[in-house]
Amino acid sequence: MTPQLIGSEGSPAADEAGPSRDEVFTALSNERRRNVIKYLKKNGSEARVRDIAEQLAAWENGVEMPAVTYKQRKRVYTALHQSHLPKLAASGFIDYESDRGLVSLTEESRQLEMYLEVVSDNEILWSEYYVGLAVVCGLLAAAAWAGTVPFAGVSGYAYAVLFALVFGASGLFHRASTKRNRLG
Numbered sequence: 001m002t003p004q005l006i007g008s009e010g011s012p013a014a015d016e017a018g019p020s021r022d023e024v025f026t027a028l029s030n031e032r033r034r035n036v037i038k039y040l041k042k043n044g045s046e047a048r049v050r051d052i053a054e055q056l057a058a059w060e061n062g063v064e065m066p067a068v069t070y071k072q073r074k075r076v077y078t079a080l081h082q083s084h085l086p087k088l089a090a091s092g093f094i095d096y097e098s099d100r101g102l103v104s105l106t107e108e109s110r111q112l113e114m115y116l117e118v119v120s121d122n123e124i125l126w127s128e129y130y131v132g133l134a135v136v137c138g139l140l141a142a143a144a145w146a147g148t149v150p151f152a153g154v155s156g157y158a159y160a161v162l163f164a165l166v167f168g169a170s171g172l173f174h175r176a177s178t179k180r181n182r183l184g
Contacts, residue, residue, distance in 0.1 A: 019091055019092050019093070019111060023091040023092070024111065024112060026087070026091065027087065027088055027091045027093055027112065028112060032056060032060075032076070032079065032080065032084050033084050033087065033088055035056050035059060036052055036056070036080070036084060036085070036088060036094070037088075037093065037094075037105070037109060037112060039052050039055055039056065040052075040094070040103065040104070040105045040109075041105070041109075045104050045105040046102060046103065046105075047103055047104075048101050048102060048103075049077065049081060049085065049101045049102070050077065050101060052080065052103060053073055053076040053077035053080055054068055054073050054076075056076045056080070057072040057073045057075070057076040060072075060076065081098070085098070085103060086098075091108075092106055092108040093105070093106060093108050093109045094106060094109065126174050126178070129170070129174075133166065133167065133170060137163050137166070140159065141159060141163075144156070144159060
């Protein structure tokens with residue numbers, strides 16, 4: 001992949017292939033890099049490194065931006081400048097003009113969202129949940145169709161409403177629980 005680090009020479013060459021899966025996971029493996037993308041998505045697609053460093057320092061230290069100390073801001077700024085921004089630029093997710101201190105999102109950064117379905121040890125994937133829910137609803141419908149008591153006594157409309165409510169509620173819960181994982 002062609003690096004997106006921009007010096008005084010000009011703009012980078014376009015890479016048609018897009019980022020590899022390893023590049024995406026490397027970019028998302030660090031909280032600071034995820035927070036850079038989050039900041040840029042929330043505050044416009046371009047920002048100064050100084051502003052990004054100040055916001056990240058506030059998030060990392062659990063304080064408001066005016067309470068960020070010089071030392072906290074400098075530590076984040078140095079790490080961004082030396083490591084995180086060049087890595088994101090090399091992966092093609094940002095354009096980083098180090099000489100001007102500017103960072104902007106690229107079209108490639110849109111591909112990061114799909115990789116953020118976070119699953120902890122005690123959870124199942126949402127895709128598995130929906131498949132299981134469809135199987136249960138299908139078995140219930142088959143039991144009603146076959147005339148199995150007590151399922152045969154319920155109308156098809158009642159089942160349709162029940163299935164719509166179950167899938168609708170599941171979708172709303174899914175949306176709410178994954179909203180916290182969005183970048184921006």
